[in-house]
Amino acid sequence: DLSERLGVTQQTYSRLEANPASASIERLFKVFSILGVKISFSSATTSSERKQTEEMLKSNSPARQEDW
Incomplete structure (x- = not known):
């Protein structure tokens, strides 16, 4: 699961997918x-x-x- 590989919760990853502009450059x-x-x-x-x-x-x- 990508959220696990990123070290974030599924909820956090869902927010990233819904609004990629909100992600930090480091996260991207x-x-x-x-x-x-x-x-x-x-x-x-x-x-x-x-x-x-x-x-x-x-x-x-x-x-x-x-x-x-």
Whole structure:
């Protein structure tokens, strides 16, 4: 149970699900960590990086995304 892994009661976890904006950044990072979600921060992208990202997104058609 995710609430146990977070070290909170089921009631507290239910409140977090109902209103995620109320969670502290520390709690959110703990949830992300438990779920295996990696968060990274970077500086502003250059135009070439933006173009590369746009091309990558365009190449991922909805049909292909279903295989994810």
